[in-house]
Amino acid sequence: MDEPDLGLLVDKLDVTRKVRLLTGAAGWRTHDEPDIGLRSVVVSDGPIGVRGQGWDERSTSLALPSPTALAATWDVDLVRRLGVLLAAEARRKGVDVLLAPTLNLHRSPFAGRHFECYSEDPLLTARIGAAYITGVQSGGVAATAKHYVANDSETERMTLDADVDERTLHEVYLVPFEAAVEAGVWVVMSAYNGVNGVTMSESPLLDEPLKGSWVFDGLVVSDWGAIRSTAPSARAAQDLAMPGPESPWNDLAAAVENGEVPESALDLKVERLLRLASRVGALNGGTSRKPQVDAPLDLLREAVAAGTVLLRNDGVLPLAPGVKIAVLGPNAATARIQGGGSAGVYPESVVSFVDGLEEVAEVVHTAGVRLQDRPAPLTTANARHPHHGEPGVLVRLLDADGAELSAEHRFLGRVLEVPLVDGARTIEVHAKLDVDVTGEWTISVAGFGRLTVDLDGTRLVDEDVPLDTDDPAVIHLTPPYRQATAHLEAGTAVDLVARRELRENTGTATVLAADPPRLSDADELARAVGLARTSDVAVVVVGTTDEIESEGFDRTSLALPGRQDELVRAVRAVNDRTVVVVNSGGPVELPWRDEVAAVLLTWFPGQEAGHGLADVLLGVREPGGRLPTTWPAAQQDVPVSNVQPDHGVLRYDEGLHVGYRAWHRAGTAPAYWFGHGLGYTTWAYETVTATESGVRVRLRNTGNRPGREVVQVYVTRPTSTIDRPDRWLAAWTTTAAAPGETVEVDIDIPERAYQHWTTTGWTTEPGHFTLLVGPSSATTPLTLQHHP
Template sequence: MTDLSIAAPAADAPVPTPAPTAAPAVDEADLSARLGALSLEQKVRLLTGADFWALHPEPAAGLRRLVVSDGPAGVRGETWDERDTSANVPSPTALAATWDVDRVERIGRLLAFEARRKGVDVLLAPTVNLHRTPYGGRHFENLSEDPYLTARIGVAYVQGVQAGGVGATVKHFVANDSETDRMSLNALVDERTLHELYLAPFEAIVREAGVWAVMAAYNQVNGTTMTENPLLRDVLHDAWGFDGVTMSDWFATRSTVAAGNGGLDLAMPGPAGPWGQALVDAVLAGDVDLARIDDHVLRILRLAARVGALEGIAAVAQAPTYSDAQIAAELRSAAAAGFVLVRNQGVLPIPADVTRVAVLGPNAEVGRTLGGGSATVYPPYAVSPLDGIRAALAALPGGAEVTSAPGVRAHARTSPARDVFTARPDGSAGVEIRFVDAAGVVLATQPRTGGTFNWLAGFGTEVSGQVATIQIAATVRAVEAGTYEIGGSGLGRYRLTVDGEQVFDVQLALPPGADIVEGMMTPPQSVHPVTLAAGESVDVVLTHDVGSGGLQEAGVDLGTMLQFNIEPPHASDDDAIAHAVELARAADVAVVVVGTNEEVESEGYDRDSLALPGRQDELVRRVAAANPSTVVVVNAGAPVLMPWADEVGAVLLVWFPGQELGNALADVLLGAVEPGGRLPTTWPVSEDRLPSTTPIDGRVVYGEGLLVGYRDPNRDALYAFGHGLGYTTWEYTALEVPVAPMLENLRAGVAEVRVRNTGTRRGREVVQVYLSRPGSDLERPVRWLAGFAAVEADPGEVVTVQVSLPVRGFEHWDVDTHGWDIEHGAFQLEAGSSSADLPLACELVWTEGL
C-alpha cells in the first residue's frame, strides 16, 4: 500500500470549493430598466403561472409567453397525447447506468432540439433526488443512490440542455425521495447527511452547470415546507450563488406572506394560487418586502433573457437540429449503453448460427419504454423486444425462427385500448372522439389512436364551454376468439353501450387520500365482458359526463382525463406458463422479458413490494428448467427481487430505455454492441433492512443517515453498486496518485489506474475509485465513490486511465462550523470495477499546513 502525504489547508483556512459556472451574460442594466417599467400589480402577476404550462406575457417588459414542459424522458409540450409525439429518451436510471457524461450531454442537446420543436423554453428536468430506497415509486425518474454519480450525470444533462438555449430545471429541492403523502410529509434529515448526500447533486448542478431554474418540492424538510424553507435563500441563493428562478412544484405554494418573503420566485400553475391580489395587499400592508418582489421578478426576466423570451434579446444559444434517423440512432445507442449485464454463463452473445429463439414473457410483445406520471410522453413509435429481436434475426444469413408467448399476465388492470382491436366509422384503425352538447348535438369529432386521452387545457376554442359529454366510439374487432374486457377509466360518470345496449352506468371516484397522479395514471375503471368469435365485431360507445366529477387540486380543475380500455382474451396462467415452457424447450435460446408496469412504478405512489408482479418468477424458473440457455431481460426502472438469478444463463437489466428498446436489445443480445451499463444503485438480495417510504405521524425519519445503498456495510447486495459485465474481461494492474496536482490546486487530484483487456474482443470498462477513512473520529460510510472514468481497449491492450479526484470527496460537513472541512490523516483509495470488486489500493495522507 502506497503512502502519499498530501498537505491539507491550515486549520483556520477555508477549503476552496468550485466557483459557480457563470451563465451566459445578460444585460443586467436592461433587465433592471424593464423591471422599473412595471407596476406592483404587473410584477406580482408575473409570479404566478398564466395556466398549467406558461407564464404570463407582459408587453411593458417586452416579455412574451414563456412555456415550460415536463421531462426528463422526453419533452411533453403543452398537448399531452398521441397527436403531438415526443422523442422518448431512456429514463434517468438508464442514463445514469451508462456512467457516460459525454453521452448524457448529447441526450441533453437532443432534448433541447425537442423542446424548441415543441415551442418549449424551459424543461422541467433533471430529477436528482437520490435512490434512498428502491420502494420509491419515482425511483426510475431519479439517477442513482450515490450523490457523486448523480451530480456528474445531472451536470452533463443540464449542460446539454442549456447549450441549446433551453433552460433546465433541477428538481425536486430537496429530500423528495418518496411518494407516499408527498404533499405533506416531513422529511427529518440531520444536517451532515442533508449536505453530504441530498443537497450535493443540486450544489454541483448549480455551481458547475449554472442551471437556470430549480423546482422546490412538495414536502417539508425538518419542519418547514420547501416552498418556504430557509434552504432556498440560505443555501441555494446565498451559499451557492444561484441567480436563476426557483419555481414551485405544481400546487406546492402554500402561503402568501411566508412564501413571498422567502426564496420562491414562481408559483405554478396558475392563474389561481395563494399570491395574486393577496400578495399585492401583503406588500402594501408591509408584510412582504417590495425588494423581495423585485428580486423574484428580476430572476424571471433573467431566465426569459437566457431563453430568448424578451423582445430584442436572442436566446443565449441555438438548439442543434436532428433528423428522425439521427434521433433513432442516438436513442438506440444510448439505450444499449445503459443496459447492465449482471450475469452471463456464456449464453450471451447469442451465436449467429442460432436457428430458433423463443421470446417469452409479459413485456415481450409490449415492452415498457418509460415510467408513469409527469415523465410520461407519447413517442412516435416504440420497438418492442419481440419486434426488435425478430427483425434482427431475420437479417442474419439463413434467418432464424422466432416463437413467442406472454407466459403470464402481470397486470391487474384492464389495459388502454390498442388500435389492433379498434376501428373508426370510416374503417381506419383507432377511435372517434365526439364532443356533444347538452341537447345531444355533436359539436365536433376527432380521429384518435390508442386509448388514453387528456384534455388539460379545455376541448378547443370551437367547442369551448359547450361540451356536456364526451363519447368514444369504435368498432371493436376480435383478433382471436374469446372474452374481451371492454370499458373505461376516469373520474365521474361513465356509461358503456355495446351494439346499442347499455351495459353499465357508473360513478367512478378515487379513494380518500389518493394522490392526483393516481387519477392520471391508474384511475378507477369499470369494464364489461364481451365474448366474440374470431373476426366478429361490435360497435361500442363509452360516454363520460363532463363535470360529473374530475381531477382537482387546490380547488383547481385539472381538465378531463380518461381511458378507453380493452383487454384481449388470455389463457389462465397455468396454461400460459405451460405453453411458454413448450416453446422454450424447443428453442436454442429462450429470452424471457419480465418487468413492472404503471401499476407498480409511477409518480404518485410508492411500491409496497419489490417482487415482480404476477407469477413472473415462476415463469422464469420453469423456462430455465426447460432450457439452460435462458436469458432473462428485466424491463423495470428500479430493482426487483430475482430469486431465480442463479438458475438462469444470463440476466440483462434494460430499465425503461426509450422508444428504441427492441432494436437496442437485439443489438446487445446478438453481440453487435456490448452492453455498456453499470449499476447506478445497489440491487438487493431481499427486502431486509431497506429504508421505508411510509410516514409515521406525518414524518419520514432518515435514520440510516449517511449509510444509503452500498455505503451501508450491513446491506446485502445481489449485485453491487457499479457492477456490470461486458463481452470481454479486464485485469487491474496498477494504481498511482501523483501528488503535485493536489498540492497545486486544492480542487482536484488525479488517480492513474492501469488496466488490461484480457478478453477476445474490444470492450469498454468503467474504472471506479472509492475512498474510505479507516479509524476516523467521525461516523463514516464503509466507502464512498470518489471518481470514475471509462476506457476502451482492444484485446491484450494495456491502458492507463486518469480518474479525477475532486477535493469534495475528502471533505465532510462540519456541523459545528456549518461548513466543509477535511479530517487530516490517512484515507484509503481503492480502484476496481464495482464497489465490491476493488483489487487495487493505496493510502493518501492529508497533513496540516501547506
C-alpha cells in the same frame, strides 16, 4: 448575448402586473408582458423526452431510456449528447424550459419514482445530472433541477415532512443540486414536501445555500400546486407559482399593500423570471437557438446498449449468428419503455424486444404468463372512428342536454386532456372495436364522476366514482377503472361509447379500454415451455407494470408480479441456454439469478429498446452499463426501506448510510453491488499510484474481445473520529482496450471527496485516507494510502 437591464424593465411594471407575472398563465406557460418585450415562456415535462404542453398522443416525442438507464452508462459525454437531442426536441415543440432532470436519490428501492432518478449515490447523480443539464442548455433550452430537496418517496408526497440532519442534507441530498448550480442550471424546482418542519416552497433552504453560498442566479419554480400560502411563500426565495391562472399568489397585491410582503421581494422574483426569459429567447424579440442532431434514432439505440447491465453470464453471450431464439415473457412483445406518471411521452414508434430480434435472428414468441396490469386502451390497431372509419376514436364534449360542443379524432382510447369549452358537462369516447378473438371481452372505462359504457346500445357500466384524492398524478393520469364483460364474436365490429361526467377539480382524463380473452395461465405457460424446448436459446423478458412503478405511490414489494419467476424456472428446466432480460426501472427480486445462463438488465430503455437489446445479445455492441444502485437478493435484506411517514414525518434515521453505504454497514451481501457490470471481456487491475490531482491506475484487458471498463475510486477511513460510511464514491473514469492491451488512466479526485460538513462549513479531518480502486463498490483490488 449580453443580459439586458432587468431592473429597468421591472421598474416599468406596477404591482398588479408584477403579481400577474409570478403565476402561470395556464398549465404549461407563463404570462406575457408585451410592454416590456416579454412573451410567454413554455414549459414541458421530461426527463425521457419533451412532451410539450399537455398530454396528446398526436404530438409524438422521441423517448430516451429512463434516468436509471442513463446513470447506468456512467458516461457523462453520452448523457450530454442526449441532452442536446432533448434541446432539439424542445425547440421542435416550441418549448423553452424542460422540467428535468430529477436529482433526488434512490434512498430506498421501494420508492415509486425510483426510475425517474439516477442513482443511490450523490456523486454519480451529480455528474450525470450536470451532463444532462449542460447538454440541454447548450441548445438554449432551460433545464430544471428538481425536486429540491429530499423528495425521495411518493407516499404522502404532497405533505410529508422529511426529517434530515444538517450534515446528511449537505453531504448526500444537496450534493446533486449543488453540482447542478455549478453546471449553470437556469431553473430549480421546489418540491411538494417539507424539510425539517417547513414546506419547501417556504423553506430557508431556497435562500441558503441555493441563492446564498451557491450563488444560484436562476428561477425557482414550484412543483405544480406546491405553493399553498400567499405571504409566507412569497417572502421566501420562491419565484414562480405553477400552474395558473389560479394560485394563492393571485392575492399578492393585497399582501404588498398591507405590508405582509415587501414589493422588493416581488421585484427580485420578476427579475429572475426575466433573466430566464432572456436566456431562452423570450425577451425583447430574442430568437431561440435550434440545435440539430443527426441520426437521433441511432443515438437512442446506442444509449440502450450503453445502459444495459450484464449481471451474469456463463459464456452464452454474445449469441452466435443463425441461432433460433424463443423470445418469451409478458414484456417481450410490448416492452415497457418508460415509467408511469407525469414523465410519460408518446413516441411515434416503439421497437419491441421481439421486433428487434426478428430483424437479426429466427424468432418464435409467446407471452408465457399474464400480468394483471391496467386495462388496455383502444388504439389505432383495433379501433376505428365510428363515422368515417379511420383508425382511432371520436372524442366529443357534450353540454347538459347531450348536444355536441366539440369533436376531435384521437388515436388512443386513453384521453388525458381535452380542450374544454364553456358549457361542457360530459366527455364522450366513441369507437368501433374490431373483434379478432371470440370469447369474453373485458370492457373498461376510467375517470371520475358518473361513468357509463354502452356496447351496441346496451349499457354495460353505469357507476358514480367520487374524487377521493388531491394527487394530480392520479387525477390527470391514472383515474380509477370500472369494467364489465361481454361475449364478442371474432370478425365482427361492435360500437363502444364511454362517457364521463365533468365535475370540478376532476380533470378531463377519460379512458375507454377493451381486453380480449386469453389462453389460460396453464396453457400459456405450456406453450412457452414448448417453444423454449425446441429453440437454441430462450430469452425470457420479465418486468414490472404501471401499477408497480409509477409516480404517485411507493412499492410494497420487490417481487416480480404474476407468475414470472415460475416462467423463468420452467423455461430453464427445458433449455440450459436461458437468458433473462429484466425490464424494470428499479430493483426487483431475482430468485433464479444463479440458475440461468445470463441475466441482463435493460431498465426502461426507451423507444429503441428492441434494436439496442439485439445489438447486445448478438455482440454488435457490448453491454456497457454498471449498476447505479445496489440490487438486493431479497427485500427483507434492504437496509434502508422506510418510505412510510409516521404522523406525516419521514425520518431519515440512516443519515449518511444510503445505498451501498448502508449495505456495507449492515454487513449483508446483496445480489449485485453498486457499480457492478460484466461486459464481454475481463480485466486485471494491476497498479495504482498517486498523482498530483488524484491517482493513476494501470489495468489490462485479459479477455478475447475489446471492451470498456468503468474504473471506480472509493474513499474509506475506518479509524475516523466521526461517523462515516464504510466507503464512498470519490471519482471514476472510463477506458477501453483491445484484447491483451494494457492501459493507464488518470483519475482526478476532488478535494470535496475527503471533506465532511460541520456547523461551520466543509472541513477535512487530519490524517490519512485509504483509496479503494476497482470495478464496483465491493470489488476493489487496489488500495492506496493518501494524505489530503
